[in-house]
Amino acid sequence: MSEELKPTYQDDEIDLVELLQTIWDGKWLIATFAAIAVLFGGAFAFLKPSTFEATTDIRPVTTIHAQLYSPSNALGFFTVSRELLLNSFVEFLDERSLFEAAIRKYELIDRSKFETEQDYDNAIVELAASIELLPPINEDGADKGESRRYWSIKFEGSEAKKWLAVLSEVTQAATLNVQENLISRFDTALLVAQQSKGFKLEDLQLAIQNANSDYTRKTSDRLAFLREQAAIARKLGVAKNTLEAQTFMANTGVVANVKSDTPFYLRGYEAIEKEIELIESRDDIRAFVDGLVKLEQDKRALEQDRTLDRAKVLFESTPIKSSEPFMAAEFDVYATDIESKSKRSLIVALSLVLGVMVGVMFVLIRSAVRNRKAKVTPLV
Template sequence: MSSSFRIPPVSQNDEIDIVELVQSIWQHKKLILAFALGAGLLATAYAFIATPEYSVNSVLRPAALNELDALNRSEVYKLPPEAALIKVGASLESYEVRLNFFKENQKLFEAFVRPGRTLEQSFEEFNRNSIVLTRSDPKNNTAIDSNITLHLNYPAGVDGVAILNNFVGYAVEAERLKIASDMRVIVKNRISEIQGKLEAARAGYDNDKQARIAFLLESDSMKRSQLQDELRALRIQLKELRADRISQLEEAIVIARSLGIHKPTTPSLLGEVDRPNSSVMKTEINNQQIPLYFMGVEALLAERSALQRRTSDDFADGRIAQISKELQLLRTNREVEVLESRANEELFLSGVQPLRAEMVRLQNLNIDLDGLKLVSIDKLALEPISPIKPKRFLVIVVGVLCGIVLGLAIAVVMYFSRRSKIAVLNEVPLLK
């Protein structure tokens, strides 16, 4: 048994023949056309069956200065237009505000409600990608150019224009109510603060008045006690002086009796008692005090008797009358009477006039917060002319192109598959 192998010559040229490839693709033109037509029909069906989705937008800008002038001039609440726009933007982004709007306007969101879902779950489906808020970049825009843009994408059957416009109005109103509430609280707190300061001023005034009255009464009491002590001391002094005077008189009476002096006399006259009478009148000049007994027994007895019968020595010193006068004046303190008889003590509070003026201003503060315009709606949402998707023409064109590409890919695969089979057949060995 014998065997032999015969190896036929095989071309080693693996380069792709472009012409042959194009011819192969052209041979499959019907297949490519079929794929293009099929994909185009599927794309057309999708374009006309898919639910259209629309988009609307609204633009907000800062309000004019005069819109917020009354609020800012109140000196209670400062709100520049740019700050008002930021507040409204925060309200528009607030989850709570959006949820409350969703709950209060359920008729507008009936398309998002699904059986078996809670209201919050239905809201999540709407809120996830429906409303998008964009702000202008403050670094690249002036205050005049600052704005907030709201975009709302919604499917057909939903009144997106009403949703967006009503939501903008709802958020602005919510922020206005919040500012009005803050304004009332601030005014109420300031009035309470001023009332507290006035009460403190009244309490301080009452304390000062009572302290002043107490000081005056204490001063009068102390002065009265001092005068009474002085009066008692003076009376004791006068009584002792009277007793001393009586003792002096009794001693002088004894001396006068022993000298036989019954009538008032002088030392010179006493020495001339035994001399004959003459018609000469003498005048005695003496700078020395004449002893008391020269007054004579009769005068001394009369004075002693008068002193012994005296019941009061007050008239003997003028200071006692002065003390009595001062004590009489101290019975009533007119300043205390005036302080206690004040009918309107509010007039005497010091440093409260600015507080009263501020309270009157706050109580009469009248700002039309109901008509407060926080932002300017530069553009309202308008009914769109056409949906943003699906874009039917583009979908159909893309579908046809995808079909063509798929057909071309299959034609190329078939070309290379056929070449691989020919190469394999050329390499099969012959057996003998």
């Protein structure tokens, strides 16, 4: 006997109803594949460390808080504005050293994953450097594109609670640093102003001494001149001033009074010696020193100036030195916008779709294999 194969027919047409029926018949198998895929996908999604993106706004202090500095600012010696407080706060954040200390304190990076302390330190520095400190852009929103009204901190990580603890630590440290910096700057400004005031007083005192010295020198020269002129007048027998003015008769018969520059001794030794006597009898020379009144007025005004004392009192009444709570910026850690980056739901959904697709393919392939085997039968 010989076996012959029955002829087979190649049918390239797809029967949609048959295809759907095949898929329906294998629904439980497809469901099994989908369940396995969801199981593995879910396990991956939930065992994988969750990641997040956190954004925290840094706002200037309120106008109400800023009003607490008004009395001190009104004096004009040391002005503390909302902009100064905010900029100082941002400057300390931008140094990153505060972040590095807080990251280390709250173990935002696992030390056990690094072989050496140097590697661990480098990782902390890199993580602190990756924190974005974003300035405000397009604050009024008038232009199209991205708009950000305030400074903000943006960070991507995997442990939200630890990051919030780091933010809280950094906020307190930066605020304290700003406060200490402002106190130091005020003390420095006060010291410089006091030194400047002292220098001005020294200059005025020196100017007064110079004015007195100039008077002494001028008086000495004057007395020497007067004594010489008095001696000449006595020698010539000129007791009184006789030539203050001379009268001449012109040829036309007109009388003219002509004042001429006469020698000083012609005033007479009586007047000259009287002037010498008066000069030598002066007990208080201040009335005769040129410019002394103005110099003494300037010195007195500077000595009586209480601007620096008042500036210190008013500064100590501000939140920087008083019992009022000091704030450099509005920084609410718990208002941080935390957005998950893990996409766990998406992973599970994609796992489900992939499982269904694999299940459908398996069912269709299995059905095609069975149909081919059924069509190939031996001939007797």
